[in-house]
Amino acid sequence: MSAVTLTPSPHRRRFHPLALTFEIVACLMLLIWTLAPLYSMVEVALESKDDVFSGDLFPASPTLTGFWTVLTEGYWYVARFWHEMGNSLYIGLITSALTLAIGSMTSFVLGRMRPRGSWIVSNAALLTYVIPMSFLAIPFYRVIQTYGLNDNLWAVILVEVTFATPYAIFIFQQYGASIPVELDEAARIDGASPWKIYTRIYLPLMAPAMVAVGTYALLLAWNEYLYLFLLLSSSGNMTVPVALGQFLNSDEAPWNLMMATAVIYAIPPIVIYYAFRRHMSAGLTMGGVKG
Amino acid sequence: MDATVGLLPADSAALVKAPPRRRFWRGGPRGSDTSWALAFLVPYAAVFFLFVLYPVAYGLWLGHDPASYRQLFSDPIYLKTVVNTLIFLAIGVNLHLFGALLVSGFFMRRNWRVRSLLLVYILPWAVPAIPTFIAIHWMLNGEWGMLNNLLYAVFGINGPSWLNDRWLALGSAIAAYIWKWMPFWTVIFLAGRMAIPLELYESAAMDGATGYRRFIHVTFPLLANLYLICTLLSTIWTLGDFNTIYFVTGGGPSLSTNVLATLGIRDAFEIDNPQLGMAAVMSALPLLIPLVVVLMRKLSQSRVQL
Numbered sequence: 001m002s003a004v005t006l007t008p009s010p011h012r013r014r015f016h017p018l019a020l021t022f023e024i025v026a027c028l029m030l031l032i033w034t035l036a037p038l039y040s041m042v043e044v045a046l047e048s049k050d051d052v053f054s055g056d057l058f059p060a061s062p063t064l065t066g067f068w069t070v071l072t073e074g075y076w077y078v079a080r081f082w083h084e085m086g087n088s089l090y091i092g093l094i095t096s097a098l099t100l101a102i103g104s105m106t107s108f109v110l111g112r113m114r115p116r117g118s119w120i121v122s123n124a125a126l127l128t129y130v131i132p133m134s135f136l137a138i139p140f141y142r143v144i145q146t147y148g149l150n151d152n153l154w155a156v157i158l159v160e161v162t163f164a165t166p167y168a169i170f171i172f173q174q175y176g177a178s179i180p181v182e183l184d185e186a187a188r189i190d191g192a193s194p195w196k197i198y199t200r201i202y203l204p205l206m207a208p209a210m211v212a213v214g215t216y217a218l219l220l221a222w223n224e225y226l227y228l229f230l231l232l233s234s235s236g237n238m239t240v241p242v243a244l245g246q247f248l249n250s251d252e253a254p255w256n257l258m259m260a261t262a263v264i265y266a267i268p269p270i271v272i273y274y275a276f277r278r279h280m281s282a283g284l285t286m287g288g289v290k291g
Numbered sequence: 292m293d294a295t296v297g298l299l300p301a302d303s304a305a306l307v308k309a310p311p312r313r314r315f316w317r318g319g320p321r322g323s324d325t326s327w328a329l330a331f332l333v334p335y336a337a338v339f340f341l342f343v344l345y346p347v348a349y350g351l352w353l354g355h356d357p358a359s360y361r362q363l364f365s366d367p368i369y370l371k372t373v374v375n376t377l378i379f380l381a382i383g384v385n386l387h388l389f390g391a392l393l394v395s396g397f398f399m400r401r402n403w404r405v406r407s408l409l410l411v412y413i414l415p416w417a418v419p420a421i422p423t424f425i426a427i428h429w430m431l432n433g434e435w436g437m438l439n440n441l442l443y444a445v446f447g448i449n450g451p452s453w454l455n456d457r458w459l460a461l462g463s464a465i466a467a468y469i470w471k472w473m474p475f476w477t478v479i480f481l482a483g484r485m486a487i488p489l490e491l492y493e494s495a496a497m498d499g500a501t502g503y504r505r506f507i508h509v510t511f512p513l514l515a516n517l518y519l520i521c522t523l524l525s526t527i528w529t530l531g532d533f534n535t536i537y538f539v540t541g542g543g544p545s546l547s548t549n550v551l552a553t554l555g556i557r558d559a560f561e562i563d564n565p566q567l568g569m570a571a572v573m574s575a576l577p578l579l580i581p582l583v584v585v586l587m588r589k590l591s592q593s594r595v596q597l
Contacts (some may be wrong), residue, residue: 003437023400023404023405024404025593026397027404027405027408030408030412031393031408031411033470034411034412034415034470034474035412035414036430036437036438037415037416037423037426037427037430037467037470038423038426040414040426040427040429040430040436040437041422041423041426041429043437044426044429052435053434053435054435055434055435055436055437055439055440056440057437057440057441057444061457061475071507094589101334101433102334102335102338103335105331105334105335106331106332106334106335107331107580108331109328109331109332113324113327113328113331115325115328119334121335121336123587124339124343125335126587126590127341127583127587129525130527130583130586130587131343131347132530132531132552132579133531134531134532134533134552134555135350135531135552135555135575135579136346136347136350137533137555137556137559138350138353138555138556138559138565138568138569138572139346139349139350139353139569140342140346141559141560141565142349142565143310143342143345143346143349147341157374158338158341158342159342159512161338161342162338162342162343163338164333165338169335178481192324192329193327194324194327194328197329198331222419223419223420223421224420225420225533225534226533226534226556230556230560241419241421241422242424243422244422245412245421245425245538248425248428248538248541255429257555258428259422259425259426261422262421262422262423262425262426263422264527265419265422266418266422266423269417269418269419270414270418271417271480273413273417274410274417280416
C-alpha cells in the first residue's frame with residue numbers, strides 16, 4: 001500500500017477522465033433540476049398575454065411588457081402592487097426589529113445573568129420552536145379576534161415574532177458563549193448596571209449574530225402566506241403572496257402578470273440572501289449540538 | 292416551520308472543548324439585578340403567554356369534543372388524508388435528507404464548477420415558497436405546462452396530466468417539497484462534513500478505507516447524530532407543511548391529496564367548523580408528541596449550549 005496517497009481532502013484529488021465526466025453530468029442534472037421551476041416562472045413572465053397558454057418552451061416573442069405593467073400598476077389585478085410590497089416590507093422590518101430586541105434581551109438573561117429557573121424559559125422557547133406553525137393557525141384566528149387585532153398588520157407581525165424569537169434566542173446564546181464573561185465582570189466591578197452591560201458590551205459584540213437573525217426574521221415574514229391569508233381580510237392589508245394565491249385557481253388569472261409579480265417579489269430575498277450569505281451560514285453552523 | 296434557516300446542529304465547534312461556562316453573578320443575580328433579569332424577560336414572557344400558551348390551550352379546548360372526532364373519522368377524505376400524510380413524511384423526509392447527504396459530499400469537491408454550482412443550487416431555498424410553488428403548479432399543467440411540453444419536445448411522448456391523478460399529484464407535491472428544501476439540508480450536511488478533521492480521513496486511508504468505505508466507516512458514523520436530529524426536525528416541519536400541498540395540488544383532484552395541515556385549515560375555514568379542523572390537526576399529536584419528546588431529549592443530551 002505504498003501508493004496510498006494521503007490526499008483525502010477532495011480538492012487535492014487528481015481527476016480521472018471518467019470522474020470528470022461524472023462530475024459534469026452530475027452538475028448538469030443538478031442545474032436542470034434546480035432551474036426548471038424558476039425558468040418556467042420567468043418564461044411565463046416574459047410572454048405576452050395571448051401567448052401564455054401556447055405551451056412554448058421559449059417565449060415566442062419575449063417582452064418585458066408584463067414586468068412594466070406590474071411595476072406601473074397598469075392593470076386592475078396589479079393595481080395595488082406597490083402597496084402590497086410596502087405591506088410585506090413593513091411587516092418584515094418590524095418583525096425583524098422586534099425579534100432582535102426580544103431575542104437579545106432574553107438571551108442576555110439566559111446566557112449571561114443565568115438566574116435560577118432560566119431552564120424553564122429555554123425549554124419554553126425550544127418547545128415553541130418545534131411546534132409546527134400551521135397547527136396553531138386555527139386557534140390563532142380566534143385569539144387574534146379576542147385581542148382586537150383582527151385585520152390588523154400587527155396581528156401578523158406578532159405571530160411572526162412569536163415564531164422567530166426562539167430561533168433568535170438559540171443563536172444569540174450560542175454566539176454569546178464565545179464572548180468572554182470577563183468583560184461583564186470587569187464592567188460589574190466598575191459599577192455598570194445590567195442595562196449598561198447589555199447595551200454597551202453585549203449588543204455591540206453580538207452584531208454578526210444580529211445580522212444573521214435579523215435577516216432570518218425578515219425573510220420569514222416576507223415569505224409568510226398562511227397567517228397573512230387568515231388574519232388579514234381587507235384589500236388594503238393584502239400582501240403579494242396573498243394576491244398571488246387569490247388568483248391561482250381563477251380562470252381569468254393573467255398568468256404572465258402573476259409570474260412577473262412573482263419574479264419581482266422573489267428578487268429582494270435573493271439579493272438579501274446572497275448579500276448576507278456568509279453571515280447566514282455562520283448562523284447555521286453556530287449550532288452547538290455535539291456530533 | 293416554513294422558510295426556515297433553522298436551529299442547526301451542524302457543529303464545527305463539536306470537537307473543540309468549550310471552556311467552562313461561568314456566570315458572572317455567582318449563585319445567580321441578587322437584589323436589584325434580579326429585578327433587571329425579570330425586566331429583561333418580560334417581553335418574551337408576554338409573547339409566550341399571549342401567543343403560544345393561550346393559543347395552544349385554546350386549540351386543545353377546541354379539539355376536546357369527542358363528537359368532532361367521530362365526525363372526522365367517518366369522513367372518507369380523512370382516511371385518504373392520513374395515508375397521504377404518512378406517505379409524504381416517509382418518502383419526502385427520507386428522500387430529501389438522504390439526497391442532501393449525498394449531494395453535500397459532491398459539494399465537498401472544491402473546484403470552480405462545483406463551487407459555482409453551489410451558488411445556483413441554493414436558489415430554491417432563497418426564493419420565497421409561494422411564487423415557486425405556483426410556478427410548479429403551472430409547470431405541471433397537462434396541456435400548457437412546461438414539463439409535458441419538454442417531454443414531448445425531447446422524447447415525443449404525451450405526458451400525463453400530473454395534477455389530475457391522486458398519486459401523480461401527490462408525487463409531484465413531494466418532488467416540489469424536495470426541490471424546495473433539499474438545498475437547505477445540503478448546506479447543513481456540508482457544514483457537518485467540513486467539521487470532520489482531515490486527520491481522520493488520513494488515518495482511515497492508512498488503514499485502507501477509501502471510496503465508499505470511507506463514507507461508511509468515517510463520514511456516516513460522525514454525521515449519524517446530526518442526521519438523526521435533522522430527520523426528527525424535518526419530520527416535524529414536514530408534518531406542519533401547508534404551502535406545498537396547498538399551492539402545488541390545491542388538495543385536488545377532488546380532495547384526494549390533502550395532508551393533515553391542509554385538511555385542518557380547510558375544515559376550519561372553508562367548511563367553517565373550527566372544532567373539526569382542530570380535531571384533524573390534533574389527530575397528528577400521537578405522531579408529533581413522541582417526535583418532539585425525542586428531539587428535545589436528543590438536543591439536550593447532545594449538550595446544546597443553551
